[in-house]
Amino acid sequence: MAKPDILARVQVDLARGRTRLATQRLRTFLATEPHNLEVRRTLASIYRGTGNLSEAGRWGYLTRDVRAEEIAAFERTNPSPWLQLRLLQFTADPKILCEDARTRLMSLTEDAARIGPPDAWTGPATAERPGRRGITVPCLFVIVALSVFAVLAGIGVYRSVIWLWHL
The missing domain is CATH 1.20.5 (Single alpha-helices involved in coiled-coils or other helix-helix interfaces)
Structure with missing residues (x-):
């Protein structure tokens, strides 16, 4: 579905008080187009309006509109730089970002490279996860x-x- 259609449906959902449906629509759209900053901004504003600062920080991290307390909540909820990068789901050229967002992303990337991947991600590929049934x-x-x-x-x-x- 095209972005204008999604945004129109989201506006209708929000007018009817269906914030969960609106966020679900936007997150589904971002699964196919993870680099769409306008949709990220809209999703962050919905989470900001519902008081979910951690998710507002996640989706607003790469935008100009993100607030310091939202970034702090996102980092507190997801302390690993590797996990933060994974949750951001951003692989496009950082040149499309504003200067502040590009600086945040580069700093996060450097932190993740300096710390290295979590131990759980470096084990043997054939090892079965604990608690997982065969x-x-x-x-x-x-x-x-x-x-x-x-x-x-x-x-x-x-x-x-x-x-x-x-x-």
């Missing part, structure tokens, strides 16, 4: 279900051929 049982279930279906389909085809043979 996939053996679901896969076994699917195999059994497909086998039963194949046998029943085979019996059905056999019976149909026999029936047609006797006609």
Whole structure:
């Protein structure tokens, strides 16, 4: 859906008091166009209006309108520079940002590079996450279900051929 359509629907949602639906629409749009600063500004203002300073800081971090207390709330909620970068979801050329936002982004990128990734992100790629169930049982279930279906389909085809043979 085009950005003007999304913004119009968001305005209708906000007029009806549906802030959750409005933020959901904007976040869905940003999933496909994460570098749209106008939508980020709109999303930050909605969160600012609802009192969610952490999310207002997240979405306003790359805009000119962000407030110091919002950035502080975002950083307090997400203390790792790596996590902050991941949550910002910004990979475009920083030249599209205003000077203040570009400075914040470069500083955050330098902090993340200096600290390095979290230990949980550097373990072996094959290690299973703690508390995560294996996939053996679901896969076994699917195999059994497909086998039963194949046998029943085979019996059905056999019976149909026999029936047609006797006609």
